[in-house]
Amino acid sequence: MANTQLFQSLKGKFLPPANAVNAAGAAAYAMSPRHRLAQYAATGCLNATFYTSAETQLETVWELCQDIDTCFIAQTAVYCRERGYMKDMPALLTAILAAKGAPELTRTFKRVIDNGKMLRNFVQILRSGAIGRKSLGTRPKKLVQAWLNQASEKELLAAAVGNAPSLADVVKMVHPKPVEAWRESFFAWLIGKAYDAEVLPPLLKALQAYKADRTQALPNVPFQMLTALELTDVAWAQIARQAGWQMLRMNLNTFARHGVYALPGMTAIVAEKLRDAEAIARARVFPYQLMAAYGAANEEVPVEIIEALQDAMEIALNNVPEITGKVVVCPDVSGSMQSPATGYRGSATSAIRCIDIAALMAAAMLRKNPASVVLPFEVDVVACKLNPRDSVMTNASKLAAIRGGGTNCSAPLARLNKDKTKADLVIFVSDNESWVDATRRGATATMREWETFKQRNPNARLVCIDITPYGTTQAAEREDILNIGGFSDDVFQIVADFAAGQLSAAQWVGEIQSISI
Structure with missing residues (x-):
């Protein structure tokens, strides 16, 4: 008779051994450079997070871009702007293309720098010296001039709100040469020079009139x-x-x-x-x-x-998909998830925490897939009674109110294995910084528990959604495991496609590579 203890102990040896250490100091799996850049681009906000500083994030992105072709950098910039609605990171990647003199710069600039705030971000990054230069350079300068000379009056007025740099600073840097009289007067007004009030554009003229006489109509500025x-x-x-x-x-x-x-x-x-x-x-x-x-x-x-x-x-959340089969959603409610979702930014720090986003994703999946099981976890699984008929806001608030301790990403899988649960899709929403279940050698505890889960559910798939960019994961990439980053609603469709077998594990990066520049 076979030695059952022996074969039980050997099972984990066939799993890939952990090859990295996460930000919490525990064993993890490293991602490829492209996958790491994709994670940072979709989740990074260039502000200090629970485990790392803004400077570290910037340095990591800069280093990654040294070994990645400019086409993929451009595709990533467009992806995280057009689908992830990010601001700082796509501006940074576009600035890196400028610093590299990449042929994709012009086409990327036109898609990423789509409003005045993004224009000011781009100029600020290039002028800061953070990516190796303090001047705009000829081609970036011409792109900025073109934006200023093509923007509508409404776009210019929106861009004029904000500092560091202000739109006036940008105009002084690049000296646009407008052909329209109204635009020339607008720029003169903006930088405090003499201007012809008669040819000011309509909204600005209305603003000046309202300042002089409050009986005038309130301008739409x-x-x-x-x-x-x-x-x-x-x-x-x-x-x-x-x-x-x-x-x-x-x-x-x-x-x-x-x-x-x-x-x-x-x-x-x-x-x-x-x-x-x-x-x-x-x-x-x-x-x-x-x-x-x-x-x-x-x-x-x-x-x-x-x-x-x-x-x-x-x-x-209308586009949150219905998924065939049984779904288990595991939101991380540990202590590190209490940190701001967009990082620490002093007085401008967001009130939304990582745990809020994890709770929101779990509640949204429950609303569209009422048979789903939600297993919030920290050191262990935490009991939290949710009603699928309640609003997404109500259930998300219940989950976000949990204040946990350490992070144990294997805990939900261990609970599923203990209860011998059958399921088709398991979704983790976490920062992936598991340390309570740290292993000294071999595979991570999450991979071991997933392998046990697969014995009962051979067709099951695992999705790990990373809310913060640290470049490691607890579940190694393979056909049945997908690691993605971000908290835009685009993530929901990627999860659904993967669950339906329409995307391979490598296809999150593939989604980015499919973007035409």
């Missing part, structure tokens, strides 16, 4: 250009009517403070704007931004507005 003025509640109500979707979401408390909701009909107007499906799509909103607005709304914000935010969340 970025509200930051008006807040230094003494505005009435009626003027603030007009700002709310004119506001873009993101501006509206971010200033619900401000409108309450200025008496907007007390005016007849304004609560209904704001609520309808918030739940406008087309406006939500145009705003390219992160679902977690809605969660932030929901959590930040104070008692002065009417209930109708709060309900509209919940409606907006359901609309924003």
Whole structure:
């Protein structure tokens, strides 16, 4: 008779041994340079996270780009801007292309630098010296000039809000030579030089008129250009009517403070704007931004507005797919997940934590796949009763309220194995910094437990969604294991395609490589 103990102990020897150490100091698997860059690009915000500093992230991305061809760098920049809606990282990758003199720079610039904020980010990075130069260079300078000379008046006014550098600084750096009289006057006004008031563009002319005479109509300009003025509640109500979707979401408390909701009909107007499906799509909103607005709304914000935010969340998550088979979602609720999702940025630090995003993803999957099992984990699996019929916001709030300790990524799989659970897809949403279950040699505990799970569920697949970029994973890449990064809603479709067998484990990087530059 075979020695069962012997064969049980040998089973783990056929798994790939861990070949790296994660940020928490435990055994892990290293990703390929392309996969690491993809992870950083889709999740990195160039701010300090729980385990690493902003400087370390920047240095890592710069080093990775030295050994990766410029075509893939360009594809990654476009991917994380157009599908991940990131800001700092795509601007950085575009600046790296500029520093390298890459032939893909012009085409990438036109797709990534799609508004004034991105333009200022790009200029700031190049001028900082962080990527080896402090001047723009001839080609980048011409690209910036072209953006300034082609942007509409509305785009230029939006770009004029913000500093370090300001749009005026950028204009002084590159000296655009406009052919239209209105644009020449706009730039002169912007940098404090003499200008012809008669040929100012309409919105700027209206702003100047309103400053001189408050009986004039409120101009439809970025509200930051008006807040230094003494505005009435009626003027603030007009700002709310004119506001873009993101501006509206971010200033619900401000409108309450200025008496907007007390005016007849304004609560209904704001609520309808918030739940406008087309406006939500145009705003390219992160679902977690809605969660932030929901959590930040104070008692002065009417209930109708709060309900509209919940409606907006359901609309924003319309593309969360239904997945055939049984799904298990494992959100990490450990201590490191309490850190800000976009890193520590001093007074500008986001109120949204990594745990909020993990909870939101789990709640969204549960809403679309009501038979799903949700296993929040830290040192062990944590009990949390959820109702699939509750709103995504309600269930996400329950999960996010858990405050755990250490990270043990193998705990949910161990629970599934103990209960002999059958499932087709297991999804982890974590920072992958497991250390409670650290192994001294051989495979990680997560890989060992996954192998045991596969004995009962041979066709099952595992997806590890990394919320923060540290470049390692607890589950080695193979046909049945997919490691992806990011917290945009694009991730949901990639998960669904992988679960349906339409993507191989390597195809997250393949998705990026499929982008035409």
